[in-house]
Amino acid sequence: MAMSQNKPAKSGGLKRFFAFKRKYLAFPYFLFLALFVIVPIAIILVYAFTGTSADGSLYFSFDALVSFFTSPTKVNVLVVSLFLGILNTVICLLIGYPIAYLLADKKVNQNYVLVMLFVMPMWINFVLRTGATRDVLNWMGIVGGKYPYLATMIGLVYNYLPFTILPLYTTMIKLDKSQIEAARDLGANPVQTFFLSILPQSVPGIVSAAEMVFMPTMSSYVISDTLSEGKLTLFGNIIYLNFSQSMWNEGSFMAFIMLLLIAISMALTRKVGKGEGRERGSGLW
Amino acid sequence: MVSEMDVFQRNERILKRNRIIHKILGQAAIWLVLVLMYIPIGVLIVYSFSANDVIGGEVFNFSFIQYSRLFTDAEIMTALGNTLILALASSALSTILGTAGAIGAFYSKRRARSVIENVTQIPVVNAEIVIALSLTVMFVFVGTYIFAGANLFSFWTLLIGHMILSLPFVYLSVKPKLIQMDPALYEAALDLGCTPNQALWKTTMPEIAPGILSGFMLSITLSLDDFIVSAFTRGAGLLSGDKTIDTLSTLVQAKIKKGPIPPAMRALTTIIFIVVLLIVIGMTVYRNVMAKRVKKRAGREAK
Numbered sequence: 001m002a003m004s005q006n007k008p009a010k011s012g013g014l015k016r017f018f019a020f021k022r023k024y025l026a027f028p029y030f031l032f033l034a035l036f037v038i039v040p041i042a043i044i045l046v047y048a049f050t051g052t053s054a055d056g057s058l059y060f061s062f063d064a065l066v067s068f069f070t071s072p073t074k075v076n077v078l079v080v081s082l083f084l085g086i087l088n089t090v091i092c093l094l095i096g097y098p099i100a101y102l103l104a105d106k107k108v109n110q111n112y113v114l115v116m117l118f119v120m121p122m123w124i125n126f127v128l129r130t131g132a133t134r135d136v137l138n139w140m141g142i143v144g145g146k147y148p149y150l151a152t153m154i155g156l157v158y159n160y161l162p163f164t165i166l167p168l169y170t171t172m173i174k175l176d177k178s179q180i181e182a183a184r185d186l187g188a189n190p191v192q193t194f195f196l197s198i199l200p201q202s203v204p205g206i207v208s209a210a211e212m213v214f215m216p217t218m219s220s221y222v223i224s225d226t227l228s229e230g231k232l233t234l235f236g237n238i239i240y241l242n243f244s245q246s247m248w249n250e251g252s253f254m255a256f257i258m259l260l261l262i263a264i265s266m267a268l269t270r271k272v273g274k275g276e277g278r279e280r281g282s283g284l285w
Numbered sequence: 286m287v288s289e290m291d292v293f294q295r296n297e298r299i300l301k302r303n304r305i306i307h308k309i310l311g312q313a314a315i316w317l318v319l320v321l322m323y324i325p326i327g328v329l330i331v332y333s334f335s336a337n338d339v340i341g342g343e344v345f346n347f348s349f350i351q352y353s354r355l356f357t358d359a360e361i362m363t364a365l366g367n368t369l370i371l372a373l374a375s376s377a378l379s380t381i382l383g384t385a386g387a388i389g390a391f392y393s394k395r396r397a398r399s400v401i402e403n404v405t406q407i408p409v410v411n412a413e414i415v416i417a418l419s420l421t422v423m424f425v426f427v428g429t430y431i432f433a434g435a436n437l438f439s440f441w442t443l444l445i446g447h448m449i450l451s452l453p454f455v456y457l458s459v460k461p462k463l464i465q466m467d468p469a470l471y472e473a474a475l476d477l478g479c480t481p482n483q484a485l486w487k488t489t490m491p492e493i494a495p496g497i498l499s500g501f502m503l504s505i506t507l508s509l510d511d512f513i514v515s516a517f518t519r520g521a522g523l524l525s526g527d528k529t530i531d532t533l534s535t536l537v538q539a540k541i542k543k544g545p546i547p548p549a550m551r552a553l554t555t556i557i558f559i560v561v562l563l564i565v566i567g568m569t570v571y572r573n574v575m576a577k578r579v580k581k582r583a584g585r586e587a588k
Binding site: 020021022023024025026027028029030032033034036037038039040041043044047095098099102103105107108109112113114116117118120121122123124125126127128129130131132133134135136138139158161162215216218219221222225226236239240243248251252255258259262266 | 304307308311312314315318319322323324325326328329339340341382383385386387388389390391392393394397400401404405407408410411412413414415416418419420421422423426445448449452453456480481482485506509510512513533534537538540541542545546550553554557558561562564565566568569572573
């Protein structure tokens with residue numbers, strides 16, 4: 001007799017209740033995420049808005065908030081991080097966009113291996129790559145201790161460029177060629193063709209590339225720490241620092257700011273790009 | 286007088302020349318950026334064949350000593366072993382849990398599914414440092430208040446950390462395959478007498494296998510590349526024994542904080558590079574073969 005799970009056999013409620021259903025498979029997954037994603041974030045939020053008394057118990061307070069906004073150093077770090085995040089995103093896009101366009105242009109390149117070569121550094125341990133970048137920069141005389149901003153920027157661009165090229169490339173190969181040609185045939189010059197046809201079509205790629213660069217840059221720890229020889233503190237470093245000095249309330253509050261920024265950028269980008277492959281490393285495999 | 290034919294031919298020639306110039310300039314730009322991108326790794330690879338302790342220097346001193354140093358360096362070998370065990374274990378577990386989650390969510394009611402999807406997005410968009418810190422704070426919290434001051438940090442906490450990194454990506458790789466799947470297949474298997482369990486293994490699993498594989502590979506990549514989560518959630522265990530677990534990332538970070546990359550690690554970079562290169566070539570070949578097969582099949586069906 002045919003027996004589909006939509007029409008369970010009428011053999012007692014208990015058995016039916018425990019009968020295998022495909023949706024039950026989601027339960028361990030959800031439980032795991034709830035335990036190790038939601039609960040930890042909830043704890044962080046609790047710490048962000050409490051103070052710790054001498055015996056270790058928590059009480060509600062805005063001390064962490066006040067201490068953050070009254071500390072010029074911390075606010076300064078936030079501003080510098082935002083600035084470097086934007087700068088890195090812009091530089092990566094300025095280099096990555098034309099490269100992705102050329103890679104996807106059949107008249108220039110038909111070799112997929114070349115695309116893979118751009119993505120390949122992602123598979124080499126990034127701490128090792130960062131160290132290599134610093135050593136080579138030192139060799140060339142760009143010492144992090146002397147030029148912390150320059151060295152850090154080079155390191156950031158080096159690290160995030162592959163992450164920009166990949167989503168841009170995936171968008172570029174899907175560009176509507178006939179629309180571009182139509183624009184040309186109807187008399188648009190190359191500049192007009194670019195701004196009126198190519199650029200609007202590639203917005204989703206730009207958005208996902210920016211998403212992959214901006215927030216990770218702000219919260220990066222190893223790159224700025226290594227390349228500036230500890231001279232440049234980004235938001236990631238200062239959160240790390242606060243926690244390693246057991247200042248949990250202050251650190252949690254900054255993690256809360258980070259979460260807030262992520263939520264804002266998500267809300268902004270969700271409006272622009274209808275979220276196409278915006279995951280880290282999507283299309284990588 | 287110039288005939289129309291000549292004008293046509295000349296125009297053709299100019300167009301062709303423009304096309305060639307376009308191609309050459311394009312290729313030049315691509316290769317320029319590519320070469321710049323590979324300078325740091327390239328320098329390390331070149332100097333992995335030098336006996337010099339630092340890169341540069343007047344004499345190159347060609348030798349394979351860095352390679353023999355690498356394989357006798359207990360610290361690096363332990364870290365390498367830890368990294369591989371951790372990557373395989375966390376990826377395997379994430380793949381099982383994530384695949385089950387994706388299947389389960391796909392057949393859940395819309396409300397439940399959207400809750401699961403939203404929770405899945407959190408670690409994807411969250412900053413790695415916030416993931417790492419929130420987990421650490423929770424482990425300390427649980428250790429202090431529930432396990433009476435016990436130190437929970439061990440291989441298991443590290444494993445959980447890495448699973449959280451990769452789990453959502455397994456889910457997101459499997460999901461599109463489930464959407465593409467023909468829902469009639471499962472029903473047909475049931476009608477032909479399979480139990481729900483058999484139907485799942487015989488119809489659903491083969492259909493979503495490519496998604497599972499890419500989820501697994503992505504998990505491995507994320508685990509191998511991670512520093513922040515490892516640095517925070519690790520404890521003693523694995524090949525490090527009673528000492529704090531070092532992964533490749535944490536070991537390299539500790540070294541480069543003090544000075545240049547240790548010479549033996551240059552040899553390691555070369556080996557990693559070659560392995561990655563082989564995988565990339567293999568994948569490209571596989572991709573081309575698959576594409577050809579699909580084309581052939583499409584051609585046959587068209588006939």
